[in-house]
Amino acid sequence: MxxxxxxxxxxxxxxxxxxxxxxxxxxxxxxxxxxxxxxxxxxxxxxxxxxxxxxxxxxxxxxxxxxxxxxxxxxxxxxxLAESDGKLHPMQQAFHEHHALQCGFCTPGMLIAALDYLKINPSPTEDEIRDAISAVLCRCTGYINIVKAVKAGAEAMRAAKS
Ligand code: FES
Ligand code: FES
The missing domain is CATH 3.10.20.30 (Beta-grasp domain)
Structure with missing residues (x-):
């Protein structure tokens, strides 16, 4: 040792x-x-x-x-990711609203992968989102809602900046 x-x-x-x-x-x-x-x-x-x-x-x-x-x-x-008062990050909120998690095991990785991609492409298409999160595997195969959530989270982040 x-x-x-x-x-x-x-x-x-x-x-x-x-x-x-x-x-x-x-x-x-x-x-x-x-x-x-x-x-x-x-x-x-x-x-x-x-x-x-x-x-x-x-x-x-x-x-x-x-x-x-x-x-x-x-x-x-x-x-x-959340604010100090507990307010969820817009991407977390979008995952919640779009039922983008089932067991939740992949969710932290999905959130980070999505946020990392949005730094270079803040307005991604669904295909681009699928590519961006392809490095994170969801065992529950809830990809449809995850893609919807990332799109909505990206929109919310853009709106918050404008
Ligand atoms: S636990 Fe790290 S890539 Fe699977
Ligand atoms: S929600 Fe279960 S692994 Fe993705």
């Missing part, structure tokens, strides 16, 4: 620190050490996208990184 390593990082705008073995995956550190269980661990092989977070502003799979690699990084997890 290797000696534990100290990690300091910013998570959802707050400074956080922890101590873990060098082999610990970032997704496990987020869930177990930081207590942020909204980020899900599915395949743990970089395939399903359930563990997707924003890592220094870019969507990344937290199951194919070690926690120690995130030392000094800035992370945003699904818990950081």
């Amino acid at each position: 290797s000696a534990p390593v100290d990690i300091r990082l910013t998570v959802n705008g707050q400074p956080r620190e922890g101590r873990c073995e060098p082999r610990k995956l970032l997704v496990d550190f987020i869930r177990e050490d930081l207590g942020l269980t909204g980020t899900h661990a599915g395949c743990e092989h970089g395939v399903c996208g359930a563990c997707t977070i924003f890592y220094n502003g870019e969507a990344a799979r937290s199951c194919i990184m070690f926690a120690v690699q995130a030392d000094g990084a800035e992370l945003l997890t699904v818990e950081g």
